[in-house]
Amino acid sequence: MALIVQKYGGTSVGTLERIQAVADRVIRCKEAGDDIVVVLSAMSGETNRLLGLAQEIDENASEREKDVLVSTGEQVTIALLSIALQKKGCDAISMTGDQIRMHTDNAHGKARITDIDDHNIHAHLKDNKVVVIAGFQGRSPDNYITTLGRGGSDTTAVAIAAALKADECQIYTDVDGVYTTDPRVEPKARRLESITFEEMLEMASLGAKVLQIRAVEFAGKYNVPLRVLSSFTEGNGTLISYEGNKMESPVISGxxxxxxxxxxxxxxxxxxxxxxxxxxxxxxxxxxxxxxxxxxxxxxxxxxxxxxxxxxxxxxxxxxxxxxxxxxxxxxxxxxxxxxxxxxxxxxxxxxxxxxxxxxxxxxxxxxxxxxxxxxxxxxxxxxxxxxxxxxxxxxxxxxxxxx
Amino acid sequence: MALIVQKYGGTSVGTLERIQAVADRVIRCKEAGDDIVVVLSAMSGETNRLLGLAQEIDENASEREKDVLVSTGEQVTIALLSIALQKKGCDAISMTGDQIRMHTDNAHGKARITDIDDHNIHAHLKDNKVVVIAGFQGRSPDNYITTLGRGGSDTTAVAIAAALKADECQIYTDVDGVYTTDPRVEPKARRLESITFEEMLEMASLGAKVLQIRAVEFAGKYNVPLRVLSSFTEGNGTLISYEGNKMESPVISGxxxxxxxxxxxxxxxxxxxxxxxxxxxxxxxxxxxxxxxxxxxxxxxxxxxxxxxxxxxxxxxxxxxxxxxxxxxxxxxxxxxxxxxxxxxxxxxxxxxxxxxxxxxxxxxxxxxxxxxxxxxxxxxxxxxxxxxxxxxxxxxxxxxxxx
Missing domain, CATH: 3.30.2130.10 (VC0802-like)
Incomplete structure (x- = not known):
């Protein structure tokens, strides 16, 4: 039995149908015997919609209030997925960043995680629940809502995986892995079975925008095996770890x-x-x-x-x-x-x-x-x-x- | 200098334009020398939209998860009003039900307020800030998000006014007061300058749906003078208190x-x-x-x-x-x-x-x-x-x- 943290991005939870599909996938993993923690983004477009409202009022709206505003996006999706899981007979509970005590610094809009109290999550896992956590958000020392900045949900997932000492952190997205290069430029581009953290950092920072660089750094720092895979198709995706795949041993990965x-x-x-x-x-x-x-x-x-x-x-x-x-x-x-x-x-x-x-x-x-x-x-x-x-x-x- | 709690309902914050108008009104009151605490509902229609999403997934969705879902509606409006106030040069800060420690029981979807820790609110008022609070929501003993049930924002406003010993709790809505009867039935119906709590309870429970009966009961219990008035027009509205207006002294109020x-x-x-x-x-x-x-x-x-x-x-x-x-x-x-x-x-x-x-x-x-x-x-x-x-x-x- 493994402990898996799964993160689903905005397009993966962009409609009610897709949320139901995520629920099905979570249940398949749960039924295979693993403990599952899910981290979600807001429905695709929602964060921009909310920021648009703030900007219509004030282009320089306060970062603190924008955090209060946009953090609602993830709160909506965690509730909806929990409802979908429960409807399909799977015990689940949603948790906000505040509720899991995702402590951050005071830097609203680009807060850094300082500590996670994994007590609550472990307690719910012990009750055989799927724990559905709002990505991207935390709480400051003042007990205010913070957000981690764009792509922060990936970072949330990795941080939680590190805190829980999870066996793997799976990042579900709309591509099925990391490619040797962008397939839109080179149709012969091939999905990599594995890649090292260092290579992924160079790939990510150079524009192969599959994963947030911050999440990769974090995963490398805490040695959390990270897997990028598609929420729309089956497949093993690409595993990012320190080892890479020795068998493959290419000179150039991408x-x-x-x-x-x-x-x-x-x-x-x-x-x-x-x-x-x-x-x-x-x-x-x-x-x-x-x-x-x-x-x-x-x-x-x-x-x-x-x-x-x-x-x-x-x-x-x-x-x-x-x-x-x-x-x-x-x-x-x-x-x-x-x-x-x-x-x-x-x-x-x-x-x-x-x-x-x-x-x-x-x-x-x-x-x-x-x-x-x-x-x-x-x-x-x-x-x-x-x-x-x-x-x-x-x-x-x-x-x-x-x-x- | 008085301490006034103002509550604005869903139609009063239904669009960005209306939120700006609420900001203007708040600033006028603040500039008149009063301390202002604002309690907001969600934008009109938003609570139903969110509940609709839950119901599409499961008609019997869990009350706990529905509370996580719908409480986002008020969180959006408090952020937007705070941004609008700040843009207009008025120092303001938004607070969720959790942040003001609006303690409730565990009855998700229809929770009862047990206690409010007014410490945070007082601290911000002392800093000369307008405090903008999410209505309708609280936190359970388990630290979960609760909602007070429909119309709960009125109750939130009265409870906060009672806890702060406010001088008046003003409920802004889309009617300009309490009438002798429904003007759609009797065009000669007249706005009442004042009415007693007891009369208002009888009027409200019988279908004159200006105020939530629970809020009136609460106001009566803690002797919080309550004023119903329109956020769209000027006027004194109707004052609800123990005294009523002795001068008026009608046999029948409505x-x-x-x-x-x-x-x-x-x-x-x-x-x-x-x-x-x-x-x-x-x-x-x-x-x-x-x-x-x-x-x-x-x-x-x-x-x-x-x-x-x-x-x-x-x-x-x-x-x-x-x-x-x-x-x-x-x-x-x-x-x-x-x-x-x-x-x-x-x-x-x-x-x-x-x-x-x-x-x-x-x-x-x-x-x-x-x-x-x-x-x-x-x-x-x-x-x-x-x-x-x-x-x-x-x-x-x-x-x-x-x-x-």
Missing amino acids: IAFNRDEASLTILGVPDKPSVAASILAPIGDANIDVDMIIQNSMGDNTADFTFTVHRNDYKRAKELLEETSSKLGAREVQGKDSLAKISIVGVGMMNHPGVAKTMFETLGDEGINMQLISTSEIKVSVVVDEKYLELAVRALHSAYNLEQ | IAFNRDEASLTILGVPDKPSVAASILAPIGDANIDVDMIIQNSMGDNTADFTFTVHRNDYKRAKELLEETSSKLGAREVQGKDSLAKISIVGVGMMNHPGVAKTMFETLGDEGINMQLISTSEIKVSVVVDEKYLELAVRALHSAYNLEQ
Whole structure:
């Protein structure tokens, strides 16, 4: 008998019919002999509908009150699923974030979990109940309602699985697992049976948006085996754990990519240690996320400094950089706003030198110019003109034999 | 400086525009120097929408889960009003039933308030905040969400006003006060400046559905001055208190009525003390509410026994009564299902004999036959054929000079 935490996302509980289907699936697992804890999101669209109401009144509505507002979405679905389970003869009980004592800090709208009191959940499991928990929400030290931010339901599920020492945390979504790359770009993309936490983190942060990165970090930290699978079809999904699948042992597990990149370069800045901070501080102060950062010393006591941002932030970042350029007496500011980043990811590359070489050769053969390159232990990322994105992904998928 | 509890019903917060209008009204009162606590219902229609979802899954959905579900309705409106108040520069904070420690018993769907911890509310008032509280909801001893049943928001407001020793509890609704009778039946009906708790209880229970009877009882018990007024128009509404308005001092304050009455009579039952219980026990066991009860001894050791029920319960009650009739060896069961009850209500009648005589004469002059009569200290009720309802109400309104 195992203890399984199952999380169902918004599309999985988007209609009453789908809620009934979730109930059927939960009951099948329960009847197979496992203890089941369910974590739910709001019905798809509901969180946005509620936030829309708040924004109609005030675009800068208080985060505390928005948390009170949007946390109702999950409260509705936990009640409806509990009713559906009971109707089908399965004993179930709903629990809000407050009721399971999901303690968080005070950061409304993006609260961090500090502690879970698993006492209540264990008591209900002992009574042979399915416990249906509202994702995304917690309570602050002031006993106010908090939310964990978008995708917080995944984090809730992992945190509960960690607190309960569950055997597995299953994330049900509308895709049936993690793929070698986006099947919309490369139809030959293949579902992975398993992947490591580290690879998943690189895949997720690079745009393969199956799982919230925070949930993966959390699962890795507490070593909770995580499984991504579809609530609409049968199948084993993809298991995310520390081991990965040794039998499979590929050099590269997948190819992630990000559209909507933009790069900014400041040429001829003084080549001294403080210059990176001088350049990036105004960007950070404007809440603009910087992704890749590259600095080249030119040998004449000046350096060229390049970084990438989301395309939406390009215009503002360029303005800020031009101000910095005047202050530093730099030569010029350049920028490009139609770029894409492509990354090959795999723990196998740690033991296989020459992995990057295959990438560069493949892109070179296709006549694709790499504008920036950045490497880490388990990934190599390149930035290319966005128009080459699909061509590059398909060429790399084939070069690394990801279709098997 | 007074402490005022204001309760706004579902139509008053039915749209974002109306929520903004409520915010404006709250701010006007706050700026006049009063401390304001607001109690809100869900947006009109929302509670029914949510219950509809539960019923689509299970017509007999658990009361506990229905409470989790429907309590979200008020949680949405308190957040939205708080956001609207803040946007307009008024410091405000929303509080759920759980957060103000609205303790209730375990009777999900119809919970009774046991205690309120006013500590939190007082603390926020001291900080010069408007406190916006979710009506209708509380928390059980198990820390589960409870609801007080339909109209529970009125009760919440009165309970909070009592706990805070507020100077007045204002119930904002879509009518501008309590009328001498229903203006749809008698266009000359007049708004009352004031009315006593006892009169209001008689009016409310008889169908003048402005206020929940439970809230009036509660207000009377804790001597909380209650004011009914419109959230759509200006005006003083109607004050409900122990004093009433001595200056006005009318014999009759108003005329209440109930359609949809039915009467049942069992003829020739043994005239002994236990017979009423024998007749009514099966009716009560079937959850049928009995209103008027009349027993006439016939002098031959038998009695005739008549009672009224809601028309919807007529058929079932008649079946039960026929079973009882066989058991008791009664002569016959009779019934009528198209009746209406009309009542004149007023504390003044305690000191004015002859009030009932005017009623009987007036109805007699109009050729209206009274099928049942029942009296209490402050009201006289008669049951007539429903087709005479409007005629009777108008004739009595005029006979008692209620239009002034």
